[in-house]
Amino acid sequence: MKLTQELKIPFGNAICYSGFREGQMPGGAVPSYEEIKEDLLILHKNWKYLRLYDCDEHAQIVLDVITQEKLDFKVMLGAYIVAEKNNFGCPWGGSYSEDVLKKNKEKNIEQIHKLIQTANRYPDIIFCLSAGNEACVDWTDHYVPVESVIDYVRMLKKATKQPVTFCENYVPWLNKLNKLVDELDFVSIHTYPVWEYKHIHDSLNYTKENYYAVANKYPNKPVIITEAGWATNSNGKGINQENVSEENQKIYYDDLIKWTTERKILTFVFEAFDEPWKGSNDPLEPEKHWGLFKEDRTPKKVMKHLYSKLTIKS
Template sequence: MNRNKPLTIAPGKAICYSGFREGQSPESGIYPTYEQIKEDLLILNNHWKYLRLYDCDKQTDIVLEVIQKEKLDFKVMLGAYIGAEMNNFGCPWGGTYSEEELNKNKERNLNQIQKLIQLANQYPEIIFSLSAGNEALVHWTDHYVPLENVIRYVRMIKKGAKQPVTFCENYVPWLDKLKDLVEEIDFISIHTYPVWEYKNIHEAMEYTKQNYYSVADKYPNKPVVITEAGWATNSNGRGISIGNVSQDLQEIYYNDLVNWSEEDDVLTFVFEAFDEPWKGSQEPLEPEKHWGLFTVDRKPKKVMAKLFADSRIV
């Protein structure tokens, strides 16, 4: 049983959602349409109650509009995407920027936080919690933001909006580096990816539990949520062994994860709803592209085959 006090929300399944399809990406500025997002949310509706969104961008505007207009039963954790405010020379894939780029990021980040507050106040019945950023404090990030700046953003959000505030990060920094941040937020949000840490499926669920409780036991008076946990279905062998990913393995991990989350009363956002081909490198088998429970064509993978056996999307 979860030893920490839970968030005061109704039980329900939770999933990370981003709707970018072939030829769409935040970098290109080509976003899913209203009808495409409506199609996605109708697939997810009645199966997941909580959605996690990462960015206060055009896609998020449409998602919130669709939920409101179509009267869909979703509650949203809304995040601000904050970009690099200092160089991180420890990032393996490039975390260095010019002074001009860093200054532009600071300006954009401030706009993101302000937009987050605005949306939180505009959709108080839909948005149930707010995140001041995503994976911007871990040692390998390519968008590093100093801890004191993240704390400043958290305080701005808490001053401007009524919803509980968190920050979403890999489980490791919470164990020591982010103690000052814990004092500022309403609940802790961790990410756990056993497959990225070279664990096989037989070790995976126990490792996820260890990750969760290492943080939850350290802060017994603070609710802890898992905002990302999942299993990829393809890999080019970089970072994740090819033999350690498949639709069969995804199904096993997903079922174990959901069952444990319900038993231990842990709100867990599965990563993620749909494959996103824009992510990572240009290689088709890049793992970043293959975490969805559904393909980019909105076809259910094996993990969803029974649940959607009679669906029009099969």
Template sequence: MNRNEPLTIEPGKAICYSGFREGQSPDTGVYPTYEQIKEDLLILHDHWKYLRLYDCDEQTDLVLEVIRKEKLDFKVMLGAYIGAEMNNFGCPWGGSYSEEELIQNKERNQTQIYKLIKLANQYPEIIFSLSAGNEALVNWSDHYVPMESVIKYVRMIKAGAKQPVTFCENYAPWLDKLKALVDEVDFISIHTYPVWEYKNIHEAMEYTKQNYYSVADKYPHKPVVITEAGWATNSNGRGISSENVSQDLQEIYYNDLIGWSEKEEVLTFVFEAFDEPWKGSQEPMEPEKHWGLFTVDRKPKKVMRKIYTEL
């Protein structure tokens, strides 16, 4: 894609991918191997066209290497992970840092942006779009970054790479707080999670559509992509009622979401491919661990069983 031409992102099945398995996490620096990532991508490649990656880390290096070496037909939205550059005392799970930590984060953020640009230029046939960050401007973020920094990062990416640039954020801030950012990005990326907002399955798809159209109608001159939408399958009751999540409910929401997305030609990244036990608290039923369409041992959940009977 050339930024000087009209932005066209073809609709297609899209999914968020992170390959951390039991005993692996970005916090400990234990990453999936080449063969593990290859296994994952072979599971996904017949059914999804687009992958979303969140970070320019060692895992991302291997994902891009696997796609190129194994000649897999994926297009990647690549993001930079930007850490907190200021304290957010309103975050309920910890948004406070020392001044030294904030300075270090700013330095790491610059490094992330530079690596994002490098990878975009190294893999132009695979990486189709770039994100300057993820959920760093919403009021509950534990890695809050000032708007002026995000705008600076967007401009740096635009100056260094040819792919269209976005920023991935919950739908709500785009309606008011992020107006200045709208003019900077090539397209808007929103997240919509009805189950986090206490909606039941009967309300869920209508709520997702409301989230999408509230942003798309406000900025008719900008394309809008959904970069996260999904339904958890377990919960310890914190933030999400345990009665409101299950594999049956995930299947209903997924099918409704895909049906609507294909009909309306909205590029929608399902959250997410595989369960990730490293996320959230130590409790096994922590909902953050249970959004995958597949379990952490790569077995299909109910929503995927019809097309993955061999796994």
């Protein structure tokens, strides 16, 4: 509610969107104009806000489709910043040579400049900017010091008109990001009860605890949720298999939307479509199965009531 009052952003349904399909991935092959158009025509039925993680080719095509097809979306656009410091505590990597870290810093500055250029090119579509994603949490493989993030936020605020945030797991907001909060227009948190072994019937209360822990710490700063969702498959690594299903996803989604709509908390559901490129080669890798729609764009149980007549192009 604070967000709409202080930033004058109307409340609406919001979703994270990554359109990469089988054989496509960031840094590799990207979806075509027609593939992204297909996705956005699906999402346009139910969502007003899209969150994009970077400002590279995929994002540019999304913005082109929105513009050329005259679709009524507003976009949160991010800069995907990469490791500037080693994080030896990350269980899946996070150690780099000094040469790589130096080049990464240069890449990050380029990303921020690209975000500035894109934001100024599409001022009527891009409604807010993020200076990065999950780069300060203890387990990240692309760790960026808080001081660097503050520099990037200041660069964005100096050169653009949109409100600026940073997207991060709820935990760092409770301690290490205090100085960053002072620089932001609003705080963006991620909350994943299923990653923390919560039962489906405890999930909404846990999300509320995460949200209010941050919101109460910063009573004068708007707080939104930029990632919250429930996986539908798991190989048991990181998420208990008995905790994930399409039924559980629907329970969490319905409860989440009911609460956030009542409280007018802008919440980007994670994720629009399953992402087969993520994680290991195991088809049950949980990272691949967060979509409200399958990779072939057919709706999962949570969306079947809205998309019962959805026809997918072959």
